[in-house]
Amino acid sequence: MKRRDFLLLAALSGAATTGLAGACSAGSKSPSDSDSPSRGESPSGGRAGFGNALRIPPLLMPEVGADGVKQFTLTMQSGGRSEFLPGKTTETWGVNGAYLGPTLRASRGDKVRMRVTNRLGETSTLHWHGMRVPAKMDGGPHQMIEPGATWSPEWTVDQPAMTGWYHPHLHEKTAMHVYRGLAGLIIIDDDKEPELPREYGVDDVPLIIQDKRFERDGRLDEGGVEGGTWGLLGDSILVNGTLDAHFKVTTQAVRLRILNASNARVYRVGFAGNRAFHVVGTDGGLLERPAEVDRVKLSPGERAQIVVRFAPGEEVVLNSIGETAREAGDPEEDDFALMKFVAAPQLASSAALPSALGGVPAIPPPAAARVRTFKLSGSEINDKEMDMNRIDEVVPAGAHEIWEIDNTSYAHNFHIHEVHFRILEMNGAPPPAYQRGPKDTVFMAKGAKARLAVSFGSYVDPASPYMYHCHILRHEDKGMMGQFVVVEPGTEEQVPRTLPAEATHHHD
Ligand code: C2O
Ligand code: CU
Ligand code: CU
Numbered sequence: 001m002k003r004r005d006f007l008l009l010a011a012l013s014g015a016a017t018t019g020l021a022g023a024c025s026a027g028s029k030s031p032s033d034s035d036s037p038s039r040g041e042s043p044s045g046g047r048a049g050f051g052n053a054l055r056i057p058p059l060l061m062p063e064v065g066a067d068g069v070k071q072f073t074l075t076m077q078s079g080g081r082s083e084f085l086p087g088k089t090t091e092t093w094g095v096n097g098a099y100l101g102p103t104l105r106a107s108r109g110d111k112v113r114m115r116v117t118n119r120l121g122e123t124s125t126l127h128w129h130g131m132r133v134p135a136k137m138d139g140g141p142h143q144m145i146e147p148g149a150t151w152s153p154e155w156t157v158d159q160p161a162m163t164g165w166y167h168p169h170l171h172e173k174t175a176m177h178v179y180r181g182l183a184g185l186i187i188i189d190d191d192k193e194p195e196l197p198r199e200y201g202v203d204d205v206p207l208i209i210q211d212k213r214f215e216r217d218g219r220l221d222e223g224g225v226e227g228g229t230w231g232l233l234g235d236s237i238l239v240n241g242t243l244d245a246h247f248k249v250t251t252q253a254v255r256l257r258i259l260n261a262s263n264a265r266v267y268r269v270g271f272a273g274n275r276a277f278h279v280v281g282t283d284g285g286l287l288e289r290p291a292e293v294d295r296v297k298l299s300p301g302e303r304a305q306i307v308v309r310f311a312p313g314e315e316v317v318l319n320s321i322g323e324t325a326r327e328a329g330d331p332e333e334d335d336f337a338l339m340k341f342v343a344a345p346q347l348a349s350s351a352a353l354p355s356a357l358g359g360v361p362a363i364p365p366p367a368a369a370r371v372r373t374f375k376l377s378g379s380e381i382n383d384k385e386m387d388m389n390r391i392d393e394v395v396p397a398g399a400h401e402i403w404e405i406d407n408t409s410y411a412h413n414f415h416i417h418e419v420h421f422r423i424l425e426m427n428g429a430p431p432p433a434y435q436r437g438p439k440d441t442v443f444m445a446k447g448a449k450a451r452l453a454v455s456f457g458s459y460v461d462p463a464s465p466y467m468y469h470c471h472i473l474r475h476e477d478k479g480m481m482g483q484f485v486v487v488e489p490g491t492e493e494q495v496p497r498t499l500p501a502e503a504t505h506h507h508d
Contacts, residue, residue, distance in 0.1 A: 050340040054245040056201040060102035069111045077119045084243045088218025093180040099241045101184030108190035113154035118145040130164030135464035141171040160285040161190045163257045163303045175473035183261045194354040197255040207258045210238045230264040231474025245339040249310045253350035260298040263473045267320035270295040281305030284420035284438030286359035291434035299413040299443035301471035310343040362422040365453045376407040385479030389499045392482040396489035403452045407444040415441040417466035421454040462487045462495045
């Protein structure tokens with residue numbers, strides 16, 4: 001729904017707050033003047049709300065081969081025809097369908113193979129964000145899939161229950177490929193998960209949040225995607241590819257797996273009336289215990305698992321409210337209604353939330369942990385732009401390190417492939433309880449400084465780098481990215497810092 005409708009709705013429902021009032025006056029700035037991608041232009045026009053049933057991405061059933069490998073078949077395709085706006089057709093890209101892709105579900109210990117065929121008519125890649133995989137299987141900018149080609153990475157799932165996602169990662173083209181619709185969810189289960197709602201699409205519901213701009217005729221407005229400070233900031237919110245969505249609640253408690261798959265926008269997700277709910281998981285897994293909040297902040301690439309309880313017959317809007325002046329020194333973030341939950345007159349009972357979720361506490365970094373520093377400025381990291389042939393960092397396998405991120409400019413975030421990390425400090429203070437679980441992406445407000453405890457994996461490959469980068473896709477495409485390799489401990493000094501030309505060859 002567009003923001004104007006939301007303000008109207010909020011006023012009608014008595015949910016208007018001073019935060020909202022602040023946002024009313026905020027619309028006139030152009031996005032490129034702002035310090036934060038959660039700000040934007042005042043949208044014009046409007047629609048009535050929540051008429052569309054929330055799409056639930058289908059679960060993709062793998063084929064299990066004689067070798068026990070679960071094989072998922074994915075086709076990246078262009079030319080999809082989607083109807084987001086009533087009666088209007090939007091040309092989109094998708095995976096195994098017109099827009100977005102199926103949810104992939106696997107368990108810890110599974111051997112999985114992804115058979116990815118590119119039917120886009122142009123080169124792309126498919127990256128498994130949050131998955132701990134060998135660098136060659138990662139689907140980053142080096143694992144290009146040519147038009148018509150099939151790429152079949154495989155690995156053994158060895159990480160706790162979590163929600164990941166997949167999306168293209170072609171250097172300089174990620175923003176456009178994701179914006180057109182290429183993204184999907186990955187759910188990893190393990191047998192240690194406590195009693196949480198787990199029926200997919202019923203009480204365990206994915207919410208993929210994205211902002212778009214539409215032309216009058218229904219086409220996606222792509223004009224800003226590859227320009228400006230933030231790339232495109234949309235005025236219309238899709239959840240799972242559904243505009244103005246509602247979800248019919250049939251159980252007392254619902255787990256939401258929320259993914260911010262937007263190009264640049266940052267959301268502070270909560271409910272109208274600011275009801276309390278519990279965060280149970282961060283990017284890479286479950287928390288030790290539920291954290292009660294009324295808002296979760298998610299920048300692009302970040303996920304949160306929350307559990308919320310509903311009363312029979314109630315209707316509640318899920319929204320995003322910019323931070324108030326008091327909280328952030330910034331009254332000008334945009335507010336959005338995201339979707340509505342409509343509870344049935346009678347709800348099936350749900351178990352109480354367990355007090356211990358099984359998430360493991362952070363491993364304190366050793367006293368002698370190596371500290372690396374990353375300065376963010378403009379769209380550079382440590383004053384450099386991405387170079388596909390340059391290895392920026394060499395990390396010994398299994399290392400526990402401290403990465404200090406120093407944002408000297410406007411808002412960014414920082415994502416590291418392959419690892420899970422903990423936020424030790426944000427601006428000198430420990431993060432809120434709901435951000436203390438395993439992370440792979442962290443929001444870096446204007447001027448913020450973070451200390452991260454990063455645990456590296458054991459797949460060594462001195463010639464295939466993993467990426468770290470800002471996940472604001474325009475920044476990533478402009479080169480706000482670096483490369484690291486994980487190597488056999490003791491061999492760090494022998495590793496070539498320049499990749500041979502063939503390391504960047506195309507798959508075919
Ligand atoms: Cu979500 Cu480098 O990616
Ligand atoms: Cu990633
Ligand atoms: Cu950035």
